[in-house]
Amino acid sequence: MRLGIFGGTFDPIHIGHLVVAQVALEEAGLDRVLFVPAGVNPLKVGRTVTDGSHRLKMVELAIADSPQFGVTSWELDRPGPSFTVDTVEHIREQHPDDELFLIIGADNLRLLPKWKSVERILEQATLLALNRPGEDLKTSCQMVLALYPHINESVRIVDMPGLDISSTWLRDRLCHNLSVKHLLPAEVIRYSEENKLYDDSVSQ
Numbered sequence: 001m002r003l004g005i006f007g008g009t010f011d012p013i014h015i016g017h018l019v020v021a022q023v024a025l026e027e028a029g030l031d032r033v034l035f036v037p038a039g040v041n042p043l044k045v046g047r048t049v050t051d052g053s054h055r056l057k058m059v060e061l062a063i064a065d066s067p068q069f070g071v072t073s074w075e076l077d078r079p080g081p082s083f084t085v086d087t088v089e090h091i092r093e094q095h096p097d098d099e100l101f102l103i104i105g106a107d108n109l110r111l112l113p114k115w116k117s118v119e120r121i122l123e124q125a126t127l128l129a130l131n132r133p134g135e136d137l138k139t140s141c142q143m144v145l146a147l148y149p150h151i152n153e154s155v156r157i158v159d160m161p162g163l164d165i166s167s168t169w170l171r172d173r174l175c176h177n178l179s180v181k182h183l184l185p186a187e188v189i190r191y192s193e194e195n196k197l198y199d200d201s202v203s204q
């Protein structure tokens with residue numbers, strides 16, 4: 001099986017994430033994409049992240065009608081910060097015969113050299129890098145290939161139309177009572193409203 005791993009804070013999940021996962025699935029011929037909501041992102045200090053159980057539930061609602069999408073609470077269930085290398089190695093143990101792909105947006109790719117044990121990640125999984133407005137995806141890919149030249153085919157570009165949508169922008173709209181209709185699945189909007197998740201969100 002060709003398995004895509006898609007980590008993120010998903011606070012909240014939005015159509016940018018869903019399009020990324022769908023395009024990666026099709027363009028890279030994946031059988032399945034596994035969403036991995038992050039525990040505490042070591043690089044995302046400064047704002048309070050919505051409780052993991054809510055972020056997990058929103059992912060579940062968003063992917064409910066996509067049989068090739070799944071979600072795991074593995075990072076949320078562990079104490080402390082989550083590191084992608086630990087997640088990838090865990091999934092490798094669970095799926096020893098699968099070909100692993102790590103789906104990553106261009107902003108995250110630019111930060112890759114800051115991640116823990118990048119080489120170990122790249123030895124286990126091929127990166128599928130997708131465009132994000134405001135980012136220079138090609139330059140970031142070249143940087144990764146130059147830093148880790150001995151790891152063949154460690155990164156592959158997957159084309160997608162730029163969608164200039166972020167959870168930060170959506171939290172800001174929700175906080176100001178502006179509509180987020182069409183930007184996230186209706187069930188996710190309903191859930192976030194019912195649980196008052198972003199009423200006083202302070203975005204950064």
Ligand code: ATP
Binds near residue numbers: 011
């Ligand atoms: P925040 O504003 O809180 O950082 P976000 O929209 O960036 O939220 P994350 O959960 O941080 O979402 O991102 C998870 C993954 O999805 C990252 O690899 C990120 O690059 C990618 N991603 C998120 N939104 C987009 C988008 N609109 N286009 C391409 N990739 C995206």
Ligand code: MG
């Ligand atoms: Mg982000």
